[in-house]
Amino acid sequence: MSYPQWPEITQSTFEVLKGNQTFLDDMKNETERMKKDKIKEVSESFPQVPAEQIERTLETHNWDVFQAIYSLIQDMEKQQTENKANAEKERKEKQREESKRFLQKMFESLPQDLIQKTLDEFEGDVDMATTKLIEIVEGIEKDKRKERERETIVKTIWEKFRDFLSKQEVEQVLQKHNWDVKESASELLKLGEKRKVDRVAAVIQDVSRSVIEQTLRQKNWNFQETLATLIEERHKRAVLDKEQQLKKKTEEERQALLKQQEEERKRKEEERIRETKRRAQEEEKRNKEEEERLKLEIIKLEAEKKQKRRARDSDSKTSGGRKPKES
Numbered sequence: 001m002s003y004p005q006w007p008e009i010t011q012s013t014f015e016v017l018k019g020n021q022t023f024l025d026d027m028k029n030e031t032e033r034m035k036k037d038k039i040k041e042v043s044e045s046f047p048q049v050p051a052e053q054i055e056r057t058l059e060t061h062n063w064d065v066f067q068a069i070y071s072l073i074q075d076m077e078k079q080q081t082e083n084k085a086n087a088e089k090e091r092k093e094k095q096r097e098e099s100k101r102f103l104q105k106m107f108e109s110l111p112q113d114l115i116q117k118t119l120d121e122f123e124g125d126v127d128m129a130t131t132k133l134i135e136i137v138e139g140i141e142k143d144k145r146k147e148r149e150r151e152t153i154v155k156t157i158w159e160k161f162r163d164f165l166s167k168q169e170v171e172q173v174l175q176k177h178n179w180d181v182k183e184s185a186s187e188l189l190k191l192g193e194k195r196k197v198d199r200v201a202a203v204i205q206d207v208s209r210s211v212i213e214q215t216l217r218q219k220n221w222n223f224q225e226t227l228a229t230l231i232e233e234r235h236k237r238a239v240l241d242k243e244q245q246l247k248k249k250t251e252e253e254r255q256a257l258l259k260q261q262e263e264e265r266k267r268k269e270e271e272r273i274r275e276t277k278r279r280a281q282e283e284e285k286r287n288k289e290e291e292e293r294l295k296l297e298i299i300k301l302e303a304e305k306k307q308k309r310r311a312r313d314s315d316s317k318t319s320g321g322r323k324p325k326e327s
Helices: 011-045 051-060 065-106 112-121 126-161 167-176 181-203 209-218 223-318
Strands: none
Touching (some): 011 065, 126 181, 167 181, 181 209, 209 223
């Protein structure tokens, strides 16, 4: 494998290259000097700007002094605007902090985050924020007054139903009717009446709910009086039931005795009938035997008569044919 051959470098060639290098170095030095002059020129107009920033700006604008100065002026204006904005922001932040501390002291009952949110809403305007916070405080106080009023209503109504309804149940019914006392009281009255019926039914289990409700109405829904009345009636009913059971038992015993007596009478009657029948049968038997005996006697007498007749007939024939006189 062969490689390309470089041309032969002669002494004249080195001299030419050396001369060019000197030219290039001179050009480079001139360029550096020119850059430094431009940096110095711009620095004189912007002594507050660091040299490095001026150099970067010149490089950005291809070392055009006019363009670099224009760019730096824009940067300074932008920086001034930013500084002014930052200063304003810091001022506003400081003012907001002072306003926040002022409002926190003024509205100690409110959460800090609510105060901060209100300040932010009105961009730090203390007067607007104060007005808004006063409205919030008044609203909270109004809600508290309303809550206290509702608590009073709940407590007042619950006192009338406390034996049969819980405070929570009273509040739930009021909420259901949007705190309409009249409608709520009507429903609570019905619920309380039902609870009274349930309570009485739990104590006196042998009485129907309809009777319990009727008694409660008669006693103007007085639980104690109703309970006492039903217990008394139950006692009376128990005594009456006991008397009725005793009467029933006595009657059953009397009926049993009558039945026993009737059965004894029937037994004796049956024995009498059997005895009468037996005697009748014996009498019939004796009569039949007597009849048979009489029949036999009659037959015997007839036989004897016939025998006597034959004997007389025989005697008649023997004595000459004279017919004997019958006796």
